[in-house]
Amino acid sequence: MTLQEGGAGVRHVSFNAGNRGGWQLSEMRAVTGPGLAPFARLEAFAAEAAPGAVWSLSGVSSHKRYTTRGEAAMMDARPAPLGRAGARAAALIPIRKSPAWWSLAQDDRRAIFQESSGHISIGMDYVPRVARFLIHCRDGGGPFDFLTWFEYDPADTPAFDAMLARLRATEEWLYVDREVDLRLVRAEA
Ligand code: HEM
Numbered sequence: 001m002t003l004q005e006g007g008a009g010v011r012h013v014s015f016n017a018g019n020r021g022g023w024q025l026s027e028m029r030a031v032t033g034p035g036l037a038p039f040a041r042l043e044a045f046a047a048e049a050a051p052g053a054v055w056s057l058s059g060v061s062s063h064k065r066y067t068t069r070g071e072a073a074m075m076d077a078r079p080a081p082l083g084r085a086g087a088r089a090a091a092l093i094p095i096r097k098s099p100a101w102w103s104l105a106q107d108d109r110r111a112i113f114q115e116s117s118g119h120i121s122i123g124m125d126y127v128p129r130v131a132r133f134l135i136h137c138r139d140g141g142g143p144f145d146f147l148t149w150f151e152y153d154p155a156d157t158p159a160f161d162a163m164l165a166r167l168r169a170t171e172e173w174l175y176v177d178r179e180v181d182l183r184l185v186r187a188e189a
Contacts, residue, residue, distance in 0.1 A: 089183070
């Protein structure tokens with residue numbers, strides 16, 4: 001199955017931290033709440049959790065919850081696939097949202113996500129330079145609700161950081177109660 005967000009097929013994926021995998025850790029920062037144990041290499045989008053890993057985070061690709069038809073069309077018109085040759089930098093940002101967020105109704109969450117915070121509008125300022133992939137893990141009972149993955153040319157790191165600063169200043173982020181920011185570079189061998 002090709003790596004595709006949403007759609008008909010649910011795909012289970014794991015991110016395994018340890019000594020193997022195609023990505024090398026360059027920086028890790030606990031933004032909100034506790035961090036994660038350090039490691040050398042990350043195996044991204046693995047089929048399953050690796051026994052003996054320093055840690056594994058797993059989840060599923062899933063359908064869209066908040067995106068309108070118009071927003072989906074805008075995003076489809078500007079594709080940014082994973083695995084591009086120049087995209088040698090990546091970020092894995094696991095996120096958990098607070099009980100206050102999850103107690104809101106769907107329409108209230110959408111209103112905070114886009115009408116108030118402009119999540120999609122901010123994000124699309126950086127697409128296609130930044131490729132994104134969203135993994136859901138709330139229903140699996142792990143430590144995070146989402147695993148967010150991004151790939152970009154290392155030259156676009158300042159733009160990626162600027163996007164993060166804009167998103168973290170939004171109302172939506174008031175509901176983020178755990179966030180870890182991991183930066184990676186493609187391992188040479
Ligand atoms: C590259 C630019 C970005 C674009 C175009 C983008 C777009 C989107 C869209 C369309 C959704 C909603 C999916 C749905 O309908 O369910 C979404 C959800 C999400 N995004 Fe982004 N995003 C971007 C960057 C980021 C960044 C940098 C982060 C983390 C630091 C992030 C974290 C999340 C999270 C956690 C969700 C799930 C929210 C929830 O369901 O409560 N996004 N994003």
